[in-house]
Amino acid sequence: xxxxxxxxxxxxxxxxxxxxxxxxxxxxxxxxxxxxxxxxxxxxxxxxxxxxxxxxxxxxxxxxxxxxxxxxxxxxxxxxxxxxxxxxxxxxxxxxxxxxxxxxxxxxxxxxxxxxxxxxxxxxxxxxxxxxxxxxxxxxxxxxxxxxxxxxxxxxxxxxxxxxxxxxxxxxxxxxxxxxxxxxxxxxxxxxxxxxxxxxxxxxxxxxxxxxxxxxxxxxxxxxxxxxxxxxxxxxxx
Amino acid sequence: xxxxxxxxxxxxxxxxxxxxxxxxxxxxxxxxxxxxxxxxxxxxxxxxxxxxxxxxxxxxxxxxxxxxxxxxxxxxxxxxxxxxxxxxxxxxxxxxxxxxxxxxxxxxxxxxxxxxxxxxxxxxxxxxxxxxxxxxxxxxxxxxxxxxxxxxxxxxxxxxxxxxxxxxxxxxxxxxxxxxxxxxxxxxxxxxxxxxxxxxxxxxxxxxxxxxxxxxxxxxxxxxxxxxxxxxxxxxxx
Numbered sequence: 001x002x003x004x005x006x007x008x009x010x011x012x013x014x015x016x017x018x019x020x021x022x023x024x025x026x027x028x029x030x031x032x033x034x035x036x037x038x039x040x041x042x043x044x045x046x047x048x049x050x051x052x053x054x055x056x057x058x059x060x061x062x063x064x065x066x067x068x069x070x071x072x073x074x075x076x077x078x079x080x081x082x083x084x085x086x087x088x089x090x091x092x093x094x095x096x097x098x099x100x101x102x103x104x105x106x107x108x109x110x111x112x113x114x115x116x117x118x119x120x121x122x123x124x125x126x127x128x129x130x131x132x133x134x135x136x137x138x139x140x141x142x143x144x145x146x147x148x149x150x151x152x153x154x155x156x157x158x159x160x161x162x163x164x165x166x167x168x169x170x171x172x173x174x175x176x177x178x179x180x181x182x183x184x185x186x187x188x189x190x191x192x193x194x195x196x197x198x199x200x201x202x203x204x205x206x207x208x209x210x211x212x213x214x215x216x217x218x219x220x221x222x223x224x225x226x227x228x229x230x231x232x233x234x235x236x237x238x
Numbered sequence: 239x240x241x242x243x244x245x246x247x248x249x250x251x252x253x254x255x256x257x258x259x260x261x262x263x264x265x266x267x268x269x270x271x272x273x274x275x276x277x278x279x280x281x282x283x284x285x286x287x288x289x290x291x292x293x294x295x296x297x298x299x300x301x302x303x304x305x306x307x308x309x310x311x312x313x314x315x316x317x318x319x320x321x322x323x324x325x326x327x328x329x330x331x332x333x334x335x336x337x338x339x340x341x342x343x344x345x346x347x348x349x350x351x352x353x354x355x356x357x358x359x360x361x362x363x364x365x366x367x368x369x370x371x372x373x374x375x376x377x378x379x380x381x382x383x384x385x386x387x388x389x390x391x392x393x394x395x396x397x398x399x400x401x402x403x404x405x406x407x408x409x410x411x412x413x414x415x416x417x418x419x420x421x422x423x424x425x426x427x428x429x430x431x432x433x434x435x436x437x438x439x440x441x442x443x444x445x446x447x448x449x450x451x452x453x454x455x456x457x458x459x460x461x462x463x464x465x466x467x468x469x470x471x472x473x474x475x476x
Contacts, residue, residue, distance in 0.1 A: 002461050091329075095466045138460040182420070220476070222376040223240050228333045231466055232473030238458070 001026055003040045003048065003139040005132055006065075011043065015065040017051065024061045027053070033061070042141040044132070047071050074142055075100035076190055077237055078164050082109040082197040083148075084226035086119040092227050093127045096144060097134030099234045102190070103145045105163060108152050111199035122148055156208050164192045171209050172219040172233050174200065181217040181236045195233060198226055239264055241278045241286065241377040243370055244303075249281065253303040255289065262299045265291070271299070280379040282370070285309050312380055313338035314428055315475055316402050320347040320435040321386075322464035324357040330465050331365045334382060335372030337472045340428070341383045343401060346390050349437035360386055394446050402430045409447050410457040410471050412438065419455040419474045433471060436464055 004023055011017045019027060027033045033053050041051040041063065047070055051063035079096065083089065083106045096104060108117070120126050124146075131143055147163065149155040167190030172181060194201075194214055201209065210216070219233060242261055249255045257265060265271045271291050279289040279301065285308060289301035317334065321327065321344045334342060344360070346352075358364050362384070369381055385401065387393040405428030410419060432439075432452055439447065448454070457471060 095463070098460065098462055098466055099470065100460060137463055140460065222336065222338060222378065224336055225333070225375055228336055228469055231469040232337065235470030235473045 001030070001133075001136045003042050003136050003141075004051070005042045005044050005136050005141060008043050008046055011065060015067070016054075017041075017063045017065055019061040019063065020059055024059060027061045028056055039063075040139065041065055042135075042139070043067065043071075044141060045071065045143055046141055048139070048141060071141055075102040075140075075144075076188070077101055077234060078103040078105070078167075078190065078192045079230070079234070080105045080107060080160075080164075080192055080194040081226075081230065082107055082195065082201070083112050083116045083122075084197070085113070085116055086121045088225065088227045089116075089119075090121045090126075090130070092230060093121075093130035094134035094137070095227070095231055096234070097131040097140070098138040099134075099231065100138065100140060100142075100238065101144045101234065102142065103147075103163065105147055105149065105155070105160070107149045107155050109197050109205055110202040111197040117148070117150060152205060153208065156212050160212065164190070166190050167192060169209075169212070169214040170194065170217045171201070171206070171214040172196070172229070173206075173216045174219055174223060175221070179217055181219060181233055191237060193233060193237060195226070195230055239268070239371075239374045241280050241374050241379075242289070243280045243282050243374055243379065246281050246284055249303060253305070254292075255279075255301045255303055257299040257301065258297055262297060265299045266294055277301075278377070279303055280373075280377070281305065281309075282373075282379060283309065283381055284379055286377070286379060309379055313340040313378075313382075314426070315339055315472060316341040316343065316405075316428065316430045317468070317472070318343045318345060318398075318402075318430060318432040319464075319468065320345055320433065320439070321350050321354045321360075322435070323351070323354055324359045326463065326465045327354075327357075328359045328364075328368070330468060331359075331368035332372035332375070333465070333469055334472070335369040335378070336376040337372075337469065338376065338378060338380075338476065339382045339472065340380065341385075341401065343385055343387065343393070343398070345387045345393050347435050347443055348440040349435040355386070355388060390443060391446065394450050398450065402428070404428050405430060407447075407450070407452040408432065408455045408475075409439070409444070409452040410434070410467070411444075411454045412457055412461060413459070417455055419457060419471055429475060431471060431475060433464070433468055 038050045042048040047068040049067035051065045055062040169192045171194040276288045280286040285306040287305035289303045293300040409432040
């Protein structure tokens with residue numbers, strides 16, 4: 001943990017905050033913090049800053065926080081991801097937050113198994129702490145927005161423009177004869193990157209994506225597991 | 239599994255091979271292969287090719303293999319990695335092989351805990367099947383060469399030139415004021431990429447690396463977990 005993230009509601013008007021549970025223990029035992037010391041803190045979806053430690057006891061750590069003027073810039077990449085199997089999705093949450101993703105849009109696809117949707121890995125109680133863990137690692141405060149869509153066609157035709165109204169859209173595709181994703185790195189603005197299931201998007205899905213503004217970019221000749229592919233492609237873009 | 243990898247010793251002079259155990263089961267049950275069908279096969283550290291299925295029974299699958307003329311090109315990136323904790327290292331093996339790494343040089347560093355070396359995750363019995371799993375995913379045949387070094391200074395001063403005699407050397411470093419690793423992508427030849435422990439290399443280690451030909455490149459402003467950082471940096475380079 002390189003940054004302690006707090007809910008805005010945990011700070012009072014004078015910037016006082018009181019940590020308890022795992023966070024208090026982390027500050028006390030891992031950071032070895034003592035009264036007077038300053039630690040890096042952040043407000044979820046808000047600014048970062050410093051917290052001066054006022055008091056440490058067995059259960060709590062009390063801080064006075066000084067915050068930056070504004071929140072750090074929002075991530076410029078959003079992800080449209082065909083839902084991988086639960087074990088892989090569980091590993092992805094923290095990594096996606098750490099790499100910096102504004103929005104995570106999870107979708108069904110022909111090659112996604114239906115039972116992947118019946119997992120608690122898709123419940124906010126499960127994924128939110130993992131997202132916060134990734135943000136604390138990467139020192140960011142922006143919690144990715146998450147939405148889950150069981151109907152691919154409805155998502156692409158009716159919902160996606162509302163979720164991701166602006167910017168360019170890319171769909172990563174295997175094969176070496178397409179423009180490399182590295183070439184897509186330049187240019188400001190928001191990018192929505194679509195990554196298919198392990199078996200790939202089918203022809204209907206690719207066609208629908210292209211009809212809705214997605215351009216194909218190559219993800220290279222190697223077939224990667226979804227979690228490796230997500231990290232590799234987001235890194236290549238950012 | 240997108241490619242079934244065999245030991246060269248499993249093929250006789252006429253290209254016949256006999257799969258058993260997990261591989262036979264995979265071909266039978268996952269690929270649903272039947273007599274006459276062709277599947278993608280590869281020889282470890284050798285060529286890829288096709289195997290025509292001659293016989294399927296409860297325990298075995300027999301193939302006649304036709305191999306390409308030569309092995310696929312060797313990966314052009316080698317990795318010098320400060321040993322991460324065992325749980326992270328376990329997750330990395332298959333991903334490194336899938337991304338394509340010629341050589342994995344694991345080293346001690348000031349911020350590596352000594353007990354990380356006492357794990358069976360560093361035994362070939364543990365990591366070799368994970369490397370092969372990654373190669374089968376990515377359809378490559380080159381098993382990364384692995385060496386483990388408990389003395390950083392001896393490694394850098396006396397051993398590294400023997401392990402990685404040619405090509406450029408980069409050390410990934412946090413911070414936005416260095417040349418980006420994306421800019422290092424151009425240029426052929428071999429690249430040795432050094433990635434430090436979660437807490438970073440210390441000043442002595444950085445100095446020693448630079449004295450032995452390593453140039454600093456930025457790994458971006460975000461602090462990533464070692465496994466995420468490895469995948470992200472290798473993807474940015476390749």
